[in-house]
Amino acid sequence: MTFVIMFLEFFKTGLFAIGGGLATLPFLYDMAAKYTWFNEAILSDMIAISESTPGPIGINMATYVGYHVGSQMFGIPGGIIGAVLTTTALVLPSLIVILIIAKFLERFKTNVFVKDAFYGLRPAVTALIAYAGYQVVADSLFRFGTFFQTMQIGDLFVWKAIVLFAALMVLSHVFKKIHPAAWIGIAAVVGILLKF
Amino acid sequence: MKLLWDLFFTFFRIGGLTFGGGYAMLPMLQKEIVENRKWATEEELLDYYAVGQCTPGIIAVNTATFVGQKIKGFWGAVFATAGVVFPSLVIISVIAGFIQNFSHLAWVQHAFAGIRVAVAVLVVNAVLKLWKSGIKDLLGILIFIVTFVVSAVFSLSPVFVVIAAILVGILAGRLKGRAKK
Numbered sequence: 001m002t003f004v005i006m007f008l009e010f011f012k013t014g015l016f017a018i019g020g021g022l023a024t025l026p027f028l029y030d031m032a033a034k035y036t037w038f039n040e041a042i043l044s045d046m047i048a049i050s051e052s053t054p055g056p057i058g059i060n061m062a063t064y065v066g067y068h069v070g071s072q073m074f075g076i077p078g079g080i081i082g083a084v085l086t087t088t089a090l091v092l093p094s095l096i097v098i099l100i101i102a103k104f105l106e107r108f109k110t111n112v113f114v115k116d117a118f119y120g121l122r123p124a125v126t127a128l129i130a131y132a133g134y135q136v137v138a139d140s141l142f143r144f145g146t147f148f149q150t151m152q153i154g155d156l157f158v159w160k161a162i163v164l165f166a167a168l169m170v171l172s173h174v175f176k177k178i179h180p181a182a183w184i185g186i187a188a189v190v191g192i193l194l195k196f
Numbered sequence: 197m198k199l200l201w202d203l204f205f206t207f208f209r210i211g212g213l214t215f216g217g218g219y220a221m222l223p224m225l226q227k228e229i230v231e232n233r234k235w236a237t238e239e240e241l242l243d244y245y246a247v248g249q250c251t252p253g254i255i256a257v258n259t260a261t262f263v264g265q266k267i268k269g270f271w272g273a274v275f276a277t278a279g280v281v282f283p284s285l286v287i288i289s290v291i292a293g294f295i296q297n298f299s300h301l302a303w304v305q306h307a308f309a310g311i312r313v314a315v316a317v318l319v320v321n322a323v324l325k326l327w328k329s330g331i332k333d334l335l336g337i338l339i340f341i342v343t344f345v346v347s348a349v350f351s352l353s354p355v356f357v358v359i360a361a362i363l364v365g366i367l368a369g370r371l372k373g374r375a376k377k
Contacts (some may be wrong), residue, residue: 015252024254049291054212055284056254063288076293083289087281094253095277098261099270101247112373113366120339120365121246122239122330124357127343128249129326132219133319134348140312161313168317180223181213184314191310192303 002069003085006037010062010089017058024058024090037069062086141165160196199268200275206233207260207279214256215311221256223318226325235263238329249354256280335368 013027025047032040046064050057063083070082108114138144140161147156168183190196206228214221222245229235236244244262248255257277264276331340343357 017252017254049288053284053287053291054214055281055287056214056256058254059257059281059284060288063285064292067289067292071293079293080289083285083292087285091253091257091277091281094251094257095261095273097251097253098247098258099265099273101251102262102265102273105243105247112369116366116369117362118243118246118365120361120363120368121358122242123336123339124343124361125242125246125249126323126326126330127340128347128354128357129219129222129245129319130323130340131344131347133316133323136219136312136319137316140309140316161309164310164313165317168314169320172317172321180227180318183317184213184215184311187310187314188307189310191306191308191313194306194310196306196309196313 002073003082005035006066006069006082006086007089009035010065010086011092013058013062014090015093024061028061031065037065058090059087062090137165160194164190200271203264203267203272204275204279204282207264207276208282210260211256211280212283215308215315219255219319220315221259222322222326225259226322229263235267238325240266242326242330246358250358335364339364 009031013024013031017024017027028043029040032038032043038046043061046061047057049064050060053060063086066082066084066086067079068082070085071079074081105114141158142156143158144156147153164187168187172178172180172183210221210224210228213224222241225241226238230238230241241259244259245255247262248258251258257280260276260280261273264272264274266272268275327340331337339361343361346352346357347354
């Protein structure tokens with residue numbers, strides 16, 4: 001029975017969380033309050049783990065809850081079944097919706113309204129991504145929080161990160177053929193060696 | 197069948213190499229899907245992201261479904277989506293099963309502070325590429341600036357941004373059509 005309830009809860013989350021991984025968070029807090037599957041402390045741990053492992057946070061959280069609950073009932077096999085179940089439930093709504101939209105787009109690709117709509121959308125989406133990029137840059141290179149507390153200009157800049165950022169920026173433009181994942185690996189090693 | 201596994205493993209790689217969610221996936225998609233495989237153009241990728249902003253689900257998953265469906269129909273979509281999800285499934289199951297306090301280890305934190313810088317570089321590069329394919333005229337620049345400022349000042353849901361941009365696009369198209377006549 002727990003499996004059925006979990007499936008429905010994650011299906012609902014997948015259906016109503018619009019606009020990416022962080023949109024699943026309110027639903028997860030809701031689940032933490034409603035069920036005994038996990039509490040808010042585990043949830044904030046999970047957010048930290050999701051930021052530091054590959055994959056979208058919604059998927060990670062679904063997998064974690066499914067494994068956690070399943071393994072309490074039936075050990076490791078139960079955990080694996082639970083993880084697959086919740087992850088499938090989360091993904092299924094968007095799989096269905098996107099398949100329908102993809103069919104629709106194929107048919108109406110030459111429609112003038114659809115073309116005009118995407119003409120307006122592309123710069124807007126570029127801006128949304130640019131803003132997300134700005135936040136990533138600001139979070140990793142500057143410490144606005146500390147700066148506003150101390151008002152020491154030296155506290156504002158994360159010097160190591162700024163130097164690494166500039167170096168990777170130059171290198172990634174010189175060596176364009178190198179896979180983006182390689183820069184992530186290099187940055188991870190630099191981070192460990194220089195104690196970022 | 198070979199193409200289905202191709203889709204699975206390509207998206208498996210993308211899912212396994214993406215740290216920090218949907219936007220960080222963009223540079224990987226540009227490299228693997230647009231440059232290496234040529235399964236989609238830069239414009240199509242932008243369109244998928246646009247649709248992903250206002251439909252349910254995670255953008256990474258939505259993009260996988262789109263590309264899979266385009267290349268090999270229904271089963272293509274299923275294989276690509278399964279591929280993008282699979283790395284998380286394995287990694288998180290292992291973490292949930294064996295490792296406690298994984299994210300509190302000092303060296304893990306150092307590594308991820310470094311990774312965040314690399315992700316920042318990759319996202320900036322991705323935006324520069326998107327700029328070239330997404331913004332072609334003055335109206336485009338205007339929409340970009342307004343959207344950026346609105347996102348920065350008000351934390352408005354992207355759904356509203358998307359709806360507004362669609363309306364502006366259609367309106368501009370009508371006006372241009374009339375000007376030509």
